[in-house]
Amino acid sequence: MSVELTASQALGLWHQVSLQQVQEDKRDLTLRQMAILLQIYLVPPPHTVRGLAATLGVTKPVITRALDTMGEMGLVDRVRDERDRRSVIVKRTVGGALFLEKLGDLIIDQGRRLGY
Template sequence: MSVQGTPDELVEILRETVVSLVRRDGPDLSARQLGVFLTVYLGEGPHTVRGLAEALNIGKPAITRALDRLEEFKLARRKINPADRRSVHVQRTTRGAALLREISVTMAEAANPQRTAGTPTGSQQGLKP
């Protein structure tokens, strides 16, 4: 996937997306939890704790804590691998798929320059860049 825009434009899209997620009535995910969530939903599965830890270059305990939170919000679930009961697969959920669609729509809206024409940017609203 090719994303176009200047670094400042891309950061603004990210800012608008994160602000939208914070303002919505729903789970408030940390950057790490969001990273795990997006890796599960956008990456080729099946996903394991070990595989996620390697993909994100963080420890397995951090992945476990993030998955605990994602499960609490019903955004992911863990299931024992029937072929190897020591291994746990991380699975997507309907609620998680809905959040991913919401994030996608929010980012698309933020990336659409016509939508933001005439709308004050963060710095124009008194927010520090």
């Protein structure tokens, strides 16, 4: 199934989803944090700080700061790679999976309300 949206319709959907997300969920993720979270959950693992930095085109400290915040929110977890102790593996959590499942449902619901 394919949905064709104009740029205005796509932005309207994003706007409605963003508004409802802010109203219903007290966690305030930045666009960068959301991109990292989606990368971790939608792209098969493993995920490393180094790999995420390369994918997003930012430095490792930028990823680390984002992961610190997201870890405090229970959305991701980090562990040392047992094969390479210098590397940090970023893991999914149940809390993160539930957050994104709810967000996905919200996007579907808002799309339907807007008639898409």
